[in-house]
Amino acid sequence: MNSAKKVGRPKKFDRDAALMSAVNVFWLKGYDGASMTDLTEAMGVNPPSLYAEFGDKLNLYRLAIDRYASNDACSPLVAFESEPDIEKAVRAFMNEVLVYATRHDSGAKGCFLSSSVATSAGSVEGVQELLKKAIEATDRRLAKRFDAAKADGSLAKNFPSLERARLMFDLRQGLVFRARACCSIKSMKSDVDKRVKMILSEPDS
Amino acid sequence: MNSAKKVGRPKKFDRDAALMSAVNVFWLKGYDGASMTDLTEAMGVNPPSLYAEFGDKLNLYRLAIDRYASNDACSPLVAFESEPDIEKAVRAFMNEVLVYATRHDSGAKGCFLSSSVATSAGSVEGVQELLKKAIEATDRRLAKRFDAAKADGSLAKNFPSLERARLMFDLRQGLVFRARACCSIKSMKSDVDKRVKMILSEPDS
DNA sequence: ACAATTATTTATTGATTACTACAAAATAGA
DNA sequence: TCTATTTTGTAGTAATCAATAAATAATTGT
Known part of the structure; x- marks a missing residue:
């Protein structure tokens, strides 16, 4: 017991x-x-x-x-998963990334994994493997939501879930990085609309 | 003297x-x-x-x-600027990012600014401002190349240079981050083609 | 040659680092 | 109440940290 x-x-x-x-x-x-x-x-x-x-x-x-x-309460992910409409879900993800990256309670900005952990990956033993697993788990988790949208007809059958999941994740990294440098949230927000459309765009041929 | x-x-x-x-x-x-x-x-x-x-x-x-x-010899940027054909230039940029991120002479991976400097931005005084300036300078430098392509007719007149420059830069961050975690270069390379097309895609209406 | 100047080398400073011995305190079972 | 067990709090350890004092070496100007 x-x-x-x-x-x-x-x-x-x-x-x-x-x-x-x-x-x-x-x-x-x-x-x-x-x-x-x-x-x-x-x-x-x-x-x-x-x-x-x-x-x-x-x-x-x-x-x-x-x-x-292992804490699955990461707010951008939760926002992405809990919104039924896929376009709104992607938009919610991106917006939440901005909030998450610029206003964190503890004073730390960005994401623990992408800031301090990424930096120590090269020098602190065993960290690299943990980081890799976390990235791959996130990719899969994002792709799963796309798959669900494909299943209910919101997305085309040939929508490349994993590829777009990686795209979403990589864009997120860029925003987190910019937030660290205190780029204005306004300039970042102005790009969100177009990026949402890119992520959801029809795959060619 | x-x-x-x-x-x-x-x-x-x-x-x-x-x-x-x-x-x-x-x-x-x-x-x-x-x-x-x-x-x-x-x-x-x-x-x-x-x-x-x-x-x-x-x-x-x-x-x-x-x-x-202030060292303008950063290889992805140089590759992007020196290739005359804009599509090949974007592709060269992305490929060079992968090389740069995964195989660096000193043993360090990624980009100095996006790894160690970004991490210390919150805690080491004066670093944040330096980082912000470096990001904005890079955005402008990338946009300049797009502007040149617009001028010679390779890109549409309404191509949003700065927006796509930021997109390119943010995608770069994602790759650098993945490289830090030792994601396979192969899986990253498979996405390059589609991302090049995204970066150069026609702006809608 | 000699003074003035600047950088080098060696050895060391007090402070802070990660980490631990040791003994007192708080529980459970008898 | 007494013993066994586990954690706590105090007070340290040796090693390393960033930064420096003092003496020596190498140059220029006169």
Whole structure:
């Protein structure tokens, strides 16, 4: 049983909430920029408890990435999946990306995966594989929504779901990047309409 | 005079070459990940000389960004500008992005600006402005090539140069991101054809 | 040749880093 | 109440960090 009371002094912190706090710290400061002091303070866990529960810093980072990636509440994705009309769904996705990229609660901008994780992919061991899996999972998740639209007749039978899913994802990266540099949200918004049409355009021949 | 001989012991290092070495170190390790020891060793400059010439670490980082951004030899851009046929030019750009993103000499992948610099934009002072300027400069540079194609009749008069320039740039970001995660170059290449056509497609009405 | 100037080299600074020993505190079962 | 077990809080560890002090070496101008 999971809820069975265990012998010994009970833990003071909630594992999942602490991990989410770690995500925020890494998000805001990056892997190298986040010190164990930053982490212990934000998580409300003293160093010895942290090491006992999550291992060393690198392991905590990997667990934080997993925690973030397995969280299917990423707002642009949710917006895309929950809107029945496919055109409105794509538009909702793009708009939500802008909001997500420019106004994030923790102060961090963009996407955890595409900013700090992408940067550390080359230097921090094991991160690259986690990142690749997260990208592929997102591609598939986007494609699935297109497939559903094909099934109900909203999209042509020969609509290339996966290709357009990748397109959508890549466009998203560009917006996130621009948001990081504080490009005006207005200039980005002006492109949304045309990009939605591109994503949904009929495949040639 | 710039070449006038100065009094005192001559410098052992070439300022520009040393800065370029600094770029490579920051590129590979990020701002926080790069230690002064890493930098002094790669640059071939002892700490006191480095501080005298470039100031502290943060100032060196800003100078490195400037050095990188003002280098107009970025291969995808050059490929795009030097190919006379506009369709081939766009294709050359995309292909070069893939090469640039997946095989970089220093071991770093992607683009210095879009990886390490973008990550530090939120936390390292003054970086955000430099990044924004670099993005806008690139947008304009891409748009200029489209304008030239409009002038010689290769593109329609109402072709939205700046909008498509931003599109091209954003698609680039997606590819760079995927390359960081070591997505297969093959899967990325398969999309290039269709994306070239999208970038050059006639604007509707 | 000699002073003035500038850069180099070596060695080191205090601060911060990731990480841990140790003992007190809090639980469960007897 | 007593023992066994687990976590907590305090106070550290050695190593590394960014940045510097002081002495030496190499150049120019006179």
